[in-house]
Amino acid sequence: MDFKLHTLFPVDLEKEWNGLLAQSITHVPFLRFEYLQNWWQTRGGGEWPSDARLVIITAHKDDHLVGIAPLFHSQHDGKSALLFLGSIEISDYLDFIVRPGDLSTFIEGLLAFLTAHPDIPQWDMLDLYNLLDSSPSLDQLQQSVTAMGWSVTTAVTNHAPVINLPGDWEEYLASLDKKQRHELRRKIRRLEEAEVSSKWYIVEDENSLDEEIDHFLALMSQDPEKEAFLTEEMVTAMSGAIKTAFAQGYLQLSFLEIDGQKAAAYFNFNYDHHLWIYNSGLNRDFYSYSPGWVLLGYLLRWANENGRTKFDFMRGDEDYKYRFGAKDRFVHRVTISRQ
Known part of the structure; x- marks a missing residue:
């Protein structure tokens, strides 16, 4: 060589x-x-x-x-x-x-x-x-x-917990602990049956990307630790990573809206038949609807229905990752x- x-x-x-x-x-x-x-x-x-x-x-x-x-x-x-x-x-x-x-x-x-x-x-x-x-x-x-x-x-x-996906939403749900399966279904149903409008979507329009990045960073900033993390240089780095991934076709930036307002967001990489769960933001005004859990549930259903084989939570041992069925790696x- x-x-x-x-x-x-x-x-x-x-x-x-x-x-x-x-x-x-x-x-x-x-x-x-x-x-x-x-x-x-x-x-x-x-x-x-x-x-x-x-x-x-x-x-x-x-x-x-x-x-x-x-x-x-x-x-x-x-x-x-x-x-x-x-x-x-x-x-x-x-x-x-x-x-x-x-x-x-x-x-x-x-x-x-x-x-x-x-x-x-x-x-x-x-x-x-x-x-x-x-x-x-x-x-x-x-x-x-x-x-x-x-x-x-x-x-x-x-x-570095990861979920191996079966490729079927119901089969995935059946793999969860009974209590967790009930909890996930209950939270999704509670939002969908509430007297509020809700929708989730994945950003696809390049013309709206800058605005959507601003919305995502604003949601991140509602967490005091993430607000401290988002220095000017870090905002530049994250914005660049989002735009680069979009240009190359492997960005998945998703939002859950409730009554027309951004309630939760996930910045993921949709790459090599995996979803890589990179960062998230939540609107504290909508905590009663568990927007983070609901959007994560929608993303898991999307991943199963669209042939993704792994749902990679990446680094960190937060409890919710295991409640969604992730298994440990290091x-x-x-x-x-x-x-």
């Missing part, structure tokens, strides 16, 4: 990048070229300083792109570190972009390249966040790093130090 350092996003490789991702060990929207490029423009909504440096490593074999290490350099935990682009807070799953059959050769070559190339910033730590427990990178890194005599530690950092942090 021939390795190359990129200190700017290699726009000429965008199509190949996303094509390789579709065959990669971890196929998630957070690794798409356009998502990471948008993330980098604000350094993750201000999570990282402006002097962080791009360190994208590509590998080619016979003039074909076969591996990508989407990395950047910054100070982290008091050390000079290389991290995955997308780290840490707003990109739920990260990994190397490489086919399973090329993984071992790619990792071994990458580690040697990171050590030898003179233009790569000096680093003390390779700190890799948000690797799914299903990623073969976990075992391969352990093997390759140990063989080099370096130090490697792996730690679970978060829950994400890991791998820390590598040269000795």
Whole structure:
């Protein structure tokens, strides 16, 4: 494999990048070229300083792109570190972009390249966040790093619950605990039979997208923690992620309206036959109608009826995720130090 350092996003490789991702060990929207490029423009909504440096490593074999290490350099935990682009807070799953059959050769070559190339910033730590427990990178890194005599530690950092969908709404409901099934049906029926008008919809009109983004961010801001999270840089990052996903055809921005007012919203990625549940907002004036639960129920019905195979709640172990039938997975942090 021939390795190359990129200190700017290699726009000429965008199509190949996303094509390789579709065959990669971890196929998630957070690794798409356009998502990471948008993330980098604000350094993750201000999570990282402006002097962080791009360190994208590509590998080619016979003039074909076969591996990508989407990395950047910054100070982290008091050390000079290389991290995955997308780290840490707003990109739920990260990994190397490489086919399973090329993984071992790619990792071994990458580690040697990171050590030898003179233009790569000096680093003390390779700190890799948000690797799914299903990623073969976990075992391969352990093997390759140990063989080099370096130090490697792996730690679970978060829950990542997911629902495997049967493809049928009634079958999905039957899979739930009896109490939860009754509760979900009751809340949906209560709203639909109430003396208020209600509807839900998915945003499809590009001309209304800016306005709908504003509505979504306003709903998010009704939660004090999310209001603090939504700094100016974070608003820019999230708005960019929404517009990028819309342009590429994998945005699902949905709203529930009650009496003509926005009552709940979900920003999801509708990608690779999965729904990736990214963020949400609620109008406190309508809490008595449980708008978040009702809209989530509508989205689950939509996903089952439209051939989606997974409903991925992503990071976080909030109780409601399990009440909707999610099963646990975990994400890991791998820390590598040269000795």
